[in-house]
Amino acid sequence: xxxxTELRNHQRELYYFRVRLTxxxxxxxxxxxxxxxxxxxxxxxxxxxxxxxxxxxxxSIVPIVPNRGLILDRxxxxxxxxxxxxxxxxxxxxxxxxxxxxxxxxxxxxxxxxDRKRFKKLLDESHNxxxxxxxxxxxxxxxxxxxANRYRFPGVxxxxxxxxxxxxxxxxxxxxGYIGRINDADLDRLEASDELANYRGSDHIGxxxxxxxxxxxxxxxxxxxxxxxxxxxxxxxxxxxxxPASGNNLTLHADLKLQQVAEQAFxxxxxxxxxxxxxxxxxxxxxxxxxxxxNLFVDGIDPQNWDLLNNSPDKPMVNRAMHGQxxxxxxxxxxxxxxxxxxxxxxxxxxxxxxxFYSLPGTSHRYRDWKAGGHGYVDLHKSLVISCDTYYYGxxxxxxxxxxxxxxxxxxFGKKTGIDIEGERTGLLPSTEWKMKRFKxxxxxxxxxxxGIGQGYNLATPLQxxxxxxxxxxxxxxxxxQLVRQIENSKTNVITPxxxxxxxxxxxxxxxxxxxxxxxxDVTRPGGTAARASAGAPYAMAGKTGTAQVVGxxxxxxxxxxxxxxxxxxxxxxxxxxxxxxxxxxxxxxxxNGGHGGSTAAPIARAVFDYYLLGKxxxxxxxxxxxxxxxx
Amino acid sequence: MTVxxxxxxxxxxxxxxxxxxxxxxxxxxxxxxxxASAQNFERVLSQFIxxxxxxxxxxxxxNVPPQHLMRFAWPTYVAGLLLLVGVALFGEVSHxxxxxxxxxxxxxxxxxxxxxxxxxxxxxxFEKRERSMKLSDFAVAAVLLLVPVALIAKQxxxxxxxxxxxxxxxxxxxxxxxxxxxxxLTAVAAALAPVAWSLLHDYQQQRILTxxxxxxxxxxxxxxxxxxxxxxxxxxxxxKGWLQGTQAHLDFLPERHTDFIFAVYGExxxxxxxxxxxxxxxxxxxxxLYIAANAPSMFGRLxxxxxxxxxxxxAFVNMGMVSGILPVVGVPLPLISFGGTSMVTLxxxxxxxxxxxxxxxxxxx
Numbered sequence: 001x002x003x004x005t006e007l008r009n010h011q012r013e014l015y016y017f018r019v020r021l022t023x024x025x026x027x028x029x030x031x032x033x034x035x036x037x038x039x040x041x042x043x044x045x046x047x048x049x050x051x052x053x054x055x056x057x058x059x060s061i062v063p064i065v066p067n068r069g070l071i072l073d074r075x076x077x078x079x080x081x082x083x084x085x086x087x088x089x090x091x092x093x094x095x096x097x098x099x100x101x102x103x104x105x106x107x108x109x110x111x112x113x114x115d116r117k118r119f120k121k122l123l124d125e126s127h128n129x130x131x132x133x134x135x136x137x138x139x140x141x142x143x144x145x146x147x148a149n150r151y152r153f154p155g156v157x158x159x160x161x162x163x164x165x166x167x168x169x170x171x172x173x174x175x176x177g178y179i180g181r182i183n184d185a186d187l188d189r190l191e192a193s194d195e196l197a198n199y200r201g202s203d204h205i206g207x208x209x210x211x212x213x214x215x216x217x218x219x220x221x222x223x224x225x226x227x228x229x230x231x232x233x234x235x236x237x238x239x240x241x242x243x244p245a246s247g248n249n250l251t252l253h254a255d256l257k258l259q260q261v262a263e264q265a266f267x268x269x270x271x272x273x274x275x276x277x278x279x280x281x282x283x284x285x286x287x288x289x290x291x292x293x294x295n296l297f298v299d300g301i302d303p304q305n306w307d308l309l310n311n312s313p314d315k316p317m318v319n320r321a322m323h324g325q326x327x328x329x330x331x332x333x334x335x336x337x338x339x340x341x342x343x344x345x346x347x348x349x350x351x352x353x354x355x356x357f358y359s360l361p362g363t364s365h366r367y368r369d370w371k372a373g374g375h376g377y378v379d380l381h382k383s384l385v386i387s388c389d390t391y392y393y394g395x396x397x398x399x400x401x402x403x404x405x406x407x408x409x410x411x412x413f414g415k416k417t418g419i420d421i422e423g424e425r426t427g428l429l430p431s432t433e434w435k436m437k438r439f440k441x442x443x444x445x446x447x448x449x450x451x452g453i454g455q456g457y458n459l460a461t462p463l464q465x466x467x468x469x470x471x472x473x474x475x476x477x478x479x480x481x482q483l484v485r486q487i488e489n490s491k492t493n494v495i496t497p498x499x500x501x502x503x504x505x506x507x508x509x510x511x512x513x514x515x516x517x518x519x520x521x522d523v524t525r526p527g528g529t530a531a532r533a534s535a536g537a538p539y540a541m542a543g544k545t546g547t548a549q550v551v552g553x554x555x556x557x558x559x560x561x562x563x564x565x566x567x568x569x570x571x572x573x574x575x576x577x578x579x580x581x582x583x584x585x586x587x588x589x590x591x592x593n594g595g596h597g598g599s600t601a602a603p604i605a606r607a608v609f610d611y612y613l614l615g616k617x618x619x620x621x622x623x624x625x626x627x628x629x630x631x632x
Numbered sequence: 633m634t635v636x637x638x639x640x641x642x643x644x645x646x647x648x649x650x651x652x653x654x655x656x657x658x659x660x661x662x663x664x665x666x667x668a669s670a671q672n673f674e675r676v677l678s679q680f681i682x683x684x685x686x687x688x689x690x691x692x693x694x695n696v697p698p699q700h701l702m703r704f705a706w707p708t709y710v711a712g713l714l715l716l717v718g719v720a721l722f723g724e725v726s727h728x729x730x731x732x733x734x735x736x737x738x739x740x741x742x743x744x745x746x747x748x749x750x751x752x753x754x755x756x757x758f759e760k761r762e763r764s765m766k767l768s769d770f771a772v773a774a775v776l777l778l779v780p781v782a783l784i785a786k787q788x789x790x791x792x793x794x795x796x797x798x799x800x801x802x803x804x805x806x807x808x809x810x811x812x813x814x815x816x817l818t819a820v821a822a823a824l825a826p827v828a829w830s831l832l833h834d835y836q837q838q839r840i841l842t843x844x845x846x847x848x849x850x851x852x853x854x855x856x857x858x859x860x861x862x863x864x865x866x867x868x869x870x871x872k873g874w875l876q877g878t879q880a881h882l883d884f885l886p887e888r889h890t891d892f893i894f895a896v897y898g899e900x901x902x903x904x905x906x907x908x909x910x911x912x913x914x915x916x917x918x919x920x921l922y923i924a925a926n927a928p929s930m931f932g933r934l935x936x937x938x939x940x941x942x943x944x945x946x947a948f949v950n951m952g953m954v955s956g957i958l959p960v961v962g963v964p965l966p967l968i969s970f971g972g973t974s975m976v977t978l979x980x981x982x983x984x985x986x987x988x989x990x991x992x993x994x995x996x997x
Contacts, residue, residue, distance in 0.1 A: 047869070050865020054878055
């Protein structure tokens with residue numbers, strides 16, 4: 001090969017190479033322009049879209065739970081408040097092996113079998129992705145120990161939470177009620193009432209008592225925080241904040257000390273007590289014995305305590321004051337007397353000769369008086385003072401059941417009183433219509449007889465008795481019973497009193513009212529059935545004792561208290577108000593299986609009156625000393 | 633006088649224009665890395681040291697004449713091939729792939745070595761056959777290329793395998809392989825695509841499917857692409873500002889200081905910043921092609937052209953992957969992503985380029 005051809009080849013080679021290089025360079029340039037087009041599209045054309053996505057990525061809305069409103073008694077003593085404590089919470093959906101994680105945790109922090117059971121129960125009731133407390137109220141050492149080992153436990157966190165606390169636990173349990181974790185039923189209700197948004201972040205809701213019925217006032221308005229979060233969902237910094245508004249504070253009519261006096265006066269008895277200010281309907285004391293520790297419910301009650309409360313023969317969870325229905329017994333007589341006078345079936349001077357029993361005309365069946373042999377001559381005044389049964393058997397028959405129903409229902413028997421907590425029962429005031437509906441049977445005159453002394457079909461709640469008593473104390477004007485006296489707005493601090501609400505004004509002739517009221521005063525004077533309980537009181541008391549049969553007696557059988565099993569003993573009742581001429585407090589006391597109203601129930605009322613009217617604390621707790629000489 | 637002589641000695645074989653653009657790009661890279669590593673100064677320092685080492689190696693290679701470099705071609709290639717076989721037999725499994733080999737005190741990734749060895753080997757081969765190139769030469773060259781590519785693809789490391797295949801293909805293309813052959817091979821490849829698809833690993837198939845529709849698996853395979861596209865898009869025209877990228881700093885971007893660093897850059901500096909980077913890359917490619925066009929020898933031309941085009945391919949693949957038009961493959965953004973190995977490999981390539989540019993061909997005897 002010559003040098004020339006080699007050169008020519010070389011030139012040609014170089015030329016081809018450069019052509020190819022140009023092709024490759026052009027392709028590279030084209031691809032870069034393609035990228036550029038993509039960048040222009042993403043960064044300029046679609047910028048808004050991606051900006052929105054980036055913001056959504058980084059910003060999340062975190063609810064701030066408001067402080068729940070306080071519940072205070074009339075003097076400002078705390079019945080329910082909040083405190084902050086640290087809880088150890090687990091998110092089950094983030095944990096592969098829950099059981100293992102709990103075991104590992106328990107090496108660091110004490111987790112009792114009780115805690116485990118409670119957690120299991122919460123788990124069964126919980127929703128996906130919810131974080132649940134395994135331990136509450138961690139101390140500083142436990143917090144530090146967990147913090148140092150946190151990396152080992154993804155899905156487990158320490159959270160600062162507001163806790164509800166009821167400093168008095170048992171004493172006001174049925175009145176104040178409690179809060180508990182929100183369940184599916186609560187969620188449905190919140191959704192239906194369009195309140196779900198306000199419960200974002202809230203774990204608890206009122207379940208019973210005032211906590212339940214005043215939920216809207218107490219809960220407050222949830223605040224929100226716009227938080228920048230990283231990809232792991234951890235908050236990095238706060239962008240904006242809408243503070244929460246605390247719930248409103250409730251002030252009650254109730255006087256906590258009075259409540260304590262009543263609780264103490266009950267001793268070991270079961271029962272209920274409702275005290276009402278007659279002029280306003282304000283509930284001064286509201287007790288159902290035994291109570292229970294409401295604090296147990298706040299974090300979800302553990303199964304062991306739940307069983308204990310539910311299976312106890314004392315039934316501490318039953319709100320006896322409004323849910324318990326008892327025969328009113330002789331406490332029904334003042335209302336019967338008013339019915340007789342107002343419906344012109346009796347005059348003050350009319351009297352009967354009591355042989356110790358009553359028989360319907362043309363029959364031989366004997367409806368016995370509590371006193372064998374009878375009380376002799378009995379007029380209306382005496383019938384109340386000595387609590388004559390025979391008088392009221394005859395009166396009931398003379399009135400007829402429907403007259404009794406129409407008149408006495410005005411006092412609130414047989415219907416709800418409208419008190420501001422839920423769970424109230426209506427009791428039972430029988431009528432012909434009721435019997436037909438209930439038993440598909442017509443009413444017999446024989447049914448009417450025992451209605452006259454508050455037995456038979458008659459049932460009333462202690463709350464109803466208290467309201468009816470307050471109506472007599474208020475000379476026939478019935479006020480709606482109310483627990484809450486005023487509501488304090490947490491934002492404005494404006495206090496709004498709940499106005500007293502008149503339910504009805506009964507058109508009872510003043511002289512008839514006076515006659516019955518005088519008789520009720522004499523009940524507490526020597527010779528009356530409640531004389532002993534009122535002895536030495538510097539104010540005048542008016543009242544009526546009662547006894548409600550728990551077990552029916554056979555014809556001719558004698559009730560001997562000492563022979564009857566404790567649970568089959570009669571319930572003791574007492575209704576009263578004081579001072580008699582200008583009543584400041586009206587009360588109904590029911591002592592389950594307490595025996596006689598005069599000996600067991602009346603002293604409890606006396607203790608409450610003494611404290612409320614005189615500020616006197618009882619010297620000793622009332623004992624269950626039964627007194628055979630006194631009946632109802 | 634002495635200082636000037638030392639200076640001259642140092643830059644005698646360096647292409648000052650190319651060096652300036654490279655250094656500018658690397659400096660920019662350090663700033664981006666500072667932000668992308670959550671202001672981790674140690675990481676930036678370590679990257680800076682890698683750069684100095686890589687620059688030193690580049691200088692050394694640039695000072696070796698191409699004829700001498702040629703001598704290293706086949707020994708390097710053979711050594712690389714043996715190491716790849718070693719990896720296949722004794723390699724260490726990490727993240728489900730067998731890519732690393734322990735040799736005494738340290739461990740190496742032989743596929744990195746092949747990035748430089750394959751173009752060198754092929755260029756050397758064509759230089760030897762310069763006088764009488766036949767079709768069979770191209771066939772031999774294709775075998776020399778496909779053996780290491782197959783070994784790397786088997787690891788599996790499809791991204792690296794494809795990029796090495798590309799660098800080899802550039803040599804073949806620039807050496808003058810017939811257009812008919814190229815078209816024919818393309819047709820065969822298209823016909824075999826379904827077969828190749830079935831040979832891919834599940835995760836590789838997934839990556840390609842994800843590219844077609846990232847939203848079908850937003851928290852899994854699609855997550856990287858979705859988040860990096862959001863980062864770019866939210867950056868807009870001028871960006872959110874240095875250290876201000878929310879996608880980057882709130883951990884939404886995965887691999888943000890390595891393979892996805894471009895998303896951080898795009899988010900914080902916007903389209904204008906990207907234009908600057910594209911310009912820098914184009915300048916490097918343009919300068920590389922210019923050196924190739926004027927190289928005095930066949931070996932020089934082919935190596936310079938391949939190294940340059942491969943560099944452009946890296947940049948294109950990385951930016952395409954981050955902006956969601958290419959599947960996610962493990963390719964770093966050249967000169968910017970954190971990582972000493974890729975920095976060294978890249979600058980060794982530019983060292984060869986500078987050696988070609990600065991050594992005139994000796995007259996043949």
